[in-house]
Amino acid sequence: GENVEQHPSTLSVQEGDSAVIKCTYSDSASNYFPWYKQELGKRPQLIIDIRSNVGEKKDQRIAVTLNKTAKHFSLHITETQPEDSAVYFCAASMAGGFKTIFGAGTRLFVKA
Amino acid sequence: DGGITQSPKYLFRKEGQNVTLSCEQNLNHDAMYWYRQDPGQGLRLIYYSQIVNDFQKGDIAEGYSVSREKKESFPLTVTSAQKNPTAFYLCASRTPNYGYTFGSGTRLTVV
Numbered sequence: 001g002e003n004v005e006q007h008p009s010t011l012s013v014q015e016g017d018s019a020v021i022k023c024t025y026s027d028s029a030s031n032y033f034p035w036y037k038q039e040l041g042k043r044p045q046l047i048i049d050i051r052s053n054v055g056e057k058k059d060q061r062i063a064v065t066l067n068k069t070a071k072h073f074s075l076h077i078t079e080t081q082p083e084d085s086a087v088y089f090c091a092a093s094m095a096g097g098f099k100t101i102f103g104a105g106t107r108l109f110v111k112a
Numbered sequence: 113d114g115g116i117t118q119s120p121k122y123l124f125r126k127e128g129q130n131v132t133l134s135c136e137q138n139l140n141h142d143a144m145y146w147y148r149q150d151p152g153q154g155l156r157l158i159y160y161s162q163i164v165n166d167f168q169k170g171d172i173a174e175g176y177s178v179s180r181e182k183k184e185s186f187p188l189t190v191t192s193a194q195k196n197p198t199a200f201y202l203c204a205s206r207t208p209n210y211g212y213t214f215g216s217g218t219r220l221t222v223v
Contacts, residue, residue: 042217049210
């Protein structure tokens with residue numbers, strides 16, 4: 001069935017370093033790939049998304065890349081700050097569909 | 113706050129009791145969702161609704177029920193058939209751009 005695999009499950013970086021989280025999806029019909037950030041005890045919030053007609057998208061310190069052929073997409077956070085510490089979820093869906101498949105999440109720790 | 117309101121924030125259920133979690137949105141979104149999140153785990157889909165008076169089972173629907181009588185409201189009932197209901201429950205609606213807006217969640221505990 002449809003599946004999204006996310007790695008690593010835990011990531012610890014020093015403040016100022018970069019962090020990269022990778023996801024692989026199984027449904028080749030997927031064409032919308034959002035990323036959500038969930039701080040401890042809070043709701044997930046959409047931080048960036050990418051559609052299948054582009055290969056990369058940036059928003060300040062975060063960027064997402066998509067390789068449709070390999071069915072891979074990644075989140076890149078540069079110049080990490082302690083407030084970036086959270087759980088990050090990748091997801092995949094068809095833009096016209098009603099179900100989104102989430103990855104299992106990556107817990108990012110940014111050490112000051 | 114965010115257009116989706118979940119209540120209560122904390123809920124305690126006794127063995128054999130049904131409880132209902134509220135989810136209300138003022139975003140005029142058609143599609144709404146219920147997810148369950150266990151500690152340190154990802155999001156598992158319980159039920160979703162594409163439109164009023166319509167809903168479909170997700171991956172873990174057993175022991176849960178929903179209704180969608182109004183566009184704004186998508187309540188979730190956790191029945192006594194759900195043997196392990198302790199979890200964090202998140203309601204969401206889908207934006208026109210296909211991303212999700214989540215509510216602040218309800219933390220359900222069996223006592």
